[in-house]
Amino acid sequence: MRVSNNPYSPSQVLPHHDGIQPSDGGHLHKNSGWRLYLQTVIARSYPRVVGQMRDVSWMFFDTLLPLLSVCTYVFVYRAIHAPEDYIGFVVVGGAMIAFWMNVLWGMSSQLYWEKEQGNLALYIMSPSSLMAMLLGMALGGLFSTSLRALMIIVLGSLFFNVQYAIASFSQLFAVFILAMVALYGLGMMTSSLYLLLSREAWHISNLAQEPVYLFSGFYFPIKNFSFWISAVASLIPLTMGLDAMRQLVFKTGPTLGFVSVPIEIIVLCVLSVVFLIAARFMLAYMEKLAIREGRLTENRR
Amino acid sequence: MQSTDLQTTQNPLSIYSRSFRVAAWLGWQIESNWTDPFLFAVYSIIKPLAGAGILVVMYSVITNGNFASPIFSYIYLGNAFYVYVGAIMSGISWAVIDDREHYKTLKYMYVAPINVPAYLIGRGVARFLVASITVIITIIIGFLFLHVNINLASINWLLFLVSLLIGVIMLALLGLSLAGISLLIVNNVWFIGDAVAGALFLFSGAIFPLEVLPAWLRPIGFAMPVTYWLELLRRSLVGHIAEAFPTLQSLSNLQLIGILLGLTVIFGTISFFLFRYCEHVAQERGLLDMVTNY
Numbered sequence: 140m141r142v143s144n145n146p147y148s149p150s151q152v153l154p155h156h157d158g159i160q161p162s163d164g165g166h167l168h169k170n171s172g173w174r175l176y177l178q179t180v181i182a183r184s185y186p187r188v189v190g191q192m193r194d195v196s197w198m199f200f201d202t203l204l205p206l207l208s209v210c211t212y213v214f215v216y217r218a219i220h221a222p223e224d225y226i227g228f229v230v231v232g233g234a235m236i237a238f239w240m241n242v243l244w245g246m247s248s249q250l251y252w253e254k255e256q257g258n259l260a261l262y263i264m265s266p267s268s269l270m271a272m273l274l275g276m277a278l279g280g281l282f283s284t285s286l287r288a289l290m291i292i293v294l295g296s297l298f299f300n301v302q303y304a305i306a307s308f309s310q311l312f313a314v315f316i317l318a319m320v321a322l323y324g325l326g327m328m329t330s331s332l333y334l335l336l337s338r339e340a341w342h343i344s345n346l347a348q349e350p351v352y353l354f355s356g357f358y359f360p361i362k363n364f365s366f367w368i369s370a371v372a373s374l375i376p377l378t379m380g381l382d383a384m385r386q387l388v389f390k391t392g393p394t395l396g397f398v399s400v401p402i403e404i405i406v407l408c409v410l411s412v413v414f415l416i417a418a419r420f421m422l423a424y425m426e427k428l429a430i431r432e433g434r435l436t437e438n439r440r
Numbered sequence: 441m442q443s444t445d446l447q448t449t450q451n452p453l454s455i456y457s458r459s460f461r462v463a464a465w466l467g468w469q470i471e472s473n474w475t476d477p478f479l480f481a482v483y484s485i486i487k488p489l490a491g492a493g494i495l496v497v498m499y500s501v502i503t504n505g506n507f508a509s510p511i512f513s514y515i516y517l518g519n520a521f522y523v524y525v526g527a528i529m530s531g532i533s534w535a536v537i538d539d540r541e542h543y544k545t546l547k548y549m550y551v552a553p554i555n556v557p558a559y560l561i562g563r564g565v566a567r568f569l570v571a572s573i574t575v576i577i578t579i580i581i582g583f584l585f586l587h588v589n590i591n592l593a594s595i596n597w598l599l600f601l602v603s604l605l606i607g608v609i610m611l612a613l614l615g616l617s618l619a620g621i622s623l624l625i626v627n628n629v630w631f632i633g634d635a636v637a638g639a640l641f642l643f644s645g646a647i648f649p650l651e652v653l654p655a656w657l658r659p660i661g662f663a664m665p666v667t668y669w670l671e672l673l674r675r676s677l678v679g680h681i682a683e684a685f686p687t688l689q690s691l692s693n694l695q696l697i698g699i700l701l702g703l704t705v706i707f708g709t710i711s712f713f714l715f716r717y718c719e720h721v722a723q724e725r726g727l728l729d730m731v732t733n734y
Contacts, residue, residue, distance in 0.1 A: 200631050207638045211647065215495065218648035219511060221502045339474050346483055349490035358494055363501050 171266070179267040183275025184282070187245075191283050201237065202290045209233035209295050212358050224391045225359070227303065230295035231388070232357035234288040235381055238322060239351060241284040243344050246276055246326030251333040251340035259334075260436050269422050273330060277323035304390045310400055311387045317407035318380025324414030325376060331418065331425035335434050351375060360385065360395040369397050376410050379403045452555070459554040463562025467535070471566040481573075488523050488574045489581070495519055495647060496586065507587040510681040511649075514674065516588050518646040520578040521673050523571045525611060525640055525666060530633030531567030532615030535560050536622040540730065547729040557715060560619045561612050568608065579677075589678050599693055600676035603700070607669040610704040617711035620718030623727060640666050650687045665703035668696050 170178050191197055212229045253259040262272060295301065305311060333340050354372040355361070361369045361382055372378045383403040386392040397403075429435050472480050499512055506512070539546040549556060582588035618632055625632070641647070643657065644666040650658050661667050667688075674682035675693060683689060688696065722728050 200635065204631065204635050204638050207642050211638075211642045212494075212498070214642070214648045214652045215498060215515065216502065218515075218652045219499060219502045221498075225502070342474060342483060346487055349487045349494070353490045353493045353497070359498050359501050363497060 169266075175266065176268055176271045179271035180275040180278065183272045184279030185275075187276065187279025187283050191286070197283075197287065198290070201287045202294070205233055205236060205287075205291055206294055206298075208236075209291065210298070213295075213299055222391065223302065224389045226299050227296075227301040227389055228360070228385060229358050230292060230299065230301050231384060232381060233295060234291040235377055235384075236352065236357055237284050237288045237291065238281075238319065239355075239357075239377055240348075241280045242322055242326035243347055245280045245284075246273065246323065247329040247333055248340055248344045249276055249333075250330050251336055254334075254435065257436075263426065263430070263435055269426060270327070270419060273327045273418070273422070277327060281319055281323060302390075303388045306387050306393075310404070311384065313404060314380055314383040314387065314400070314407065317404060317411055318376050318383075321376035321407050321410040321414055322380070324411055324418055327418035328414050328421055331421040334425045334429040335432070351377075354378070356381060360397070362395055362397050373397075373406060374410070376407060376414075379406050379410075383407075455553065456555045456558045459556075459558040460562040460565075462554075463535075463559040464565035467531070467563040467566035468569070470538070471570065484570045485574050485577055488571075489578060491523075492516070492519055492578050492582075508589070510589070510684055512586070513582075513589045513678050513681050514649065514685060515647045516582045516586065517579070517674050517677060518670050520575050520582065521670055522641060522646045523574050523578070524568070524608065525646075526633070526637040527567040527571035527574075528564050528608065528611040529615040529618055529637055531564035532560050532612060533618035533622045533633045535563035536619045540623075540728070544729070544731060550723075550728055556719070557616055557712070560616060564612060564615055589681055591678075594679065596676040596679060596693075599672065599697075602697065603669060603672035603676060606697070606700055606704055607666075607673070610665050610669065610700070610707065613704070613708035613711040617707075617714045620711075620715035623718045623722040624725075626730070640664060643667075644670060645687060646670055649685045651685075663703075665700055665707060668700040668703065672696050672700065 169175075209229055212233070213226050216225045216229065250259060253262060262269060296303075336343065352358070354364075354368070355375050355378040356364075356372070357377075361372060361378060364372070369378075379397070380403075382397045383400045386396040386400050474480075475483070495515055499507075499515060503509065503512075536546065539549060549559060579588070579590070583590050614636070615633075618636060622632055643653070643660045644664050645653070645661050646666070650661045650667070653661065671682060671688050672693065675696075691699070
């Protein structure tokens with residue numbers, strides 16, 4: 140059946156295949172419920188996982204460049220004759236920065252980029268859940284960023300001969316997983332704010348880099364801050380995650396920890412639950428607000 | 441047919457000056473008009489101050505707050521002035537990305553009667569101004585609260601101003617080369633300014649003496665004009681402290697200025713021709729109006 144008179148419309152240019160024809164009397168099968176949710180998660184994580192296999196330039200830009208920063212801070216510690224474990228602190232902190240950057244630019248700001256490119260309105264119109272899309276972004280981002288972080292740790296450890304003394308693999312695994320769940324939950328929660336933001340989105344993300352590096356203690360133990368500064372900084376999951384990891388993988392770690400590892404695990408559990416629930420509610424609220432104020436298709440450049 | 445009263449100019453210097461001035465004003469508007477001036481000021485200084493804060497805490501943790509040590513002034517001042525490197529170089533190369541990918545106006549720049557290198561350098565002026573405020577505030581905080589050993593009476597102002605001027609020109613020319621490369625690359629074009637700034641941060645001895653680097657890496661630092669520029673700025677502000685470090689101890693201020701000037705001319709010439717070459721290739725390949733959506 141001719142659908143369009145336009146000779147360049149897809150229905151004219153693309154040959155018809157039986158495989159894409161509705162097979163049940165004109166009704167296409169559509170997933171809904173948890174199947175659609177899962178399908179959305181997989182679809183949104185797919186480009187983040189596959190994209191990096193197709194374009195390997197990230198190995199230079201996302202691994203070598205952070206490694207330069209790591210090297211710089213290592214040499215600062217060497218210049219002031221810091222104990223060797225501090226070199227390891229910098230390497231591990233430098234690797235964990237990759238996750239913060241991914242949450243900041245690949246999660247929170249992502250909805251702003253989508254708005255800029257005109258995709259956001261399509262997302263909202265589709266029957267898929269925005270939460271599922273963000274979860275897909277998170278899982279895809281987590282996978283690709285883990286590769287980057289691993290490369291930074293391996294190369295940094297080899298360059299600077301970092302010595303690890305892992306106290307408990309199970310606790311280390313638990314801390315890492317919980318820190319990631321809480322961190323990406325935070326990313327999903329803050330991304331709802333970006334539904335409303337315009338040009339300022341880029342600046343806000345940019346502003347959230349160095350201050351977080353400072354207060355989350357990426358390059359030094361946060362115990363050196365006062366208790367209350369460390370406590371407030373612990374609202375960012377990487378603060379406690381990093382502190383716990385240092386305690387678990389370095390010999391001098393436990394003496395430099397902010398609080399004990401079990402307490403940090405409990406706090407990370409609480410943060411994970413709070414951020415994920417808050418993300419659910421904030422996304423729903425912000426979506427309504429953005430629709431009401433006409434911000435979803437706004438492009439003020 | 442009546443002649444119009446529109447005035448055009450064929451004087452290259454005039455075109456250069458006009459392109460630079462208008463680009464500087466445009467750059468300032470783009471940088472600052474997304475929010476109110478107060479928030480913009482806060483935003484502009486928090487990021488670099490946090491960067492300085494990281495070094496201050498790292499130093500404090502290891503030395504128990506011995507800020508009177510010469511190495512602290514070395515680190516602190518190097519880091520403060522390094523703000524210029526990232527700001528100017530990234531500011532100029534970012535203009536290409538902004539105009540091509542975001543505003544989609546780069547193609548119009550090429551059909552307008554302007555000098556494109558002057559326009560791009562002009563776009564970096566806003567970041568230079570913001571960086572200047574940041575550098576001043578960082579140094580004042582260091583002087584007032586962190587015992588950075590600056591003696592106002594013994595500052596060599598002439599050396600400071602001459603070094604600063606040469607350095608800013610050198611950084612602008614390096615930024616031009618990055619702008620040229622930005623015209624050609626697609627992926628990761630966003631990071632090129634940060635990439636080069638990050639590499640220079642490591643190799644120029646900005647925040648640690650070059651002796652700390654492995655011997656095989658030091659020649660890279662000695663080939664970089666930024667190394668000599670930072671040394672001159674330190675010497676002009678805290679001469680006796682900066683000269684205590686062995687890296688460039690054997691060189692006088694005049695010799696350092698000579699080396700900086702020489703390297704600026706060499707890198708500047710390379711940058712200019714690199715930009716022109718990249719521009720030519722971009723025109724040949726039709727890349728000037730490319731939108732990558734990265």
